Amino acid sequence: MALINCRECGKQISDQAASCPHCGAPLKATPAPQQNTAVDYQQQIQAQQKAQQKSMVKTMLFSTLLSTGLSFLTRLFYRRRF
Numbered sequence: 001m002a003l004i005n006c007r008e009c010g011k012q013i014s015d016q017a018a019s020c021p022h023c024g025a026p027l028k029a030t031p032a033p034q035q036n037t038a039v040d041y042q043q044q045i046q047a048q049q050k051a052q053q054k055s056m057v058k059t060m061l062f063s064t065l066l067s068t069g070l071s072f073l074t075r076l077f078y079r080r081r082f
Contacts, residue, residue: 009022
């Protein structure tokens with residue numbers, strides 16, 4: 001740990017400090033947020049497409065089961081009436 005001079009107030013501070021305790025000036029540059037790369041973007045798109053496909057399959061299965069059930073009940077109802 002070494003002492004350095006603050007760029008703003010000129011007082012001695014630790015080189016490990018993130019900001020000056022006297023004036024509050026930042027000493028270390030904050031890292032920039034990571035940018036999404038093309039690969040990350042493609043992975044996100046693929047994940048969204050898979051989720052949409054799963055949703056579509058669930059909807060199709062539900063509608064098939066519903067129509068089959070209604071067809072069965074309709075046939076059962078009409079057979080007993082006549």
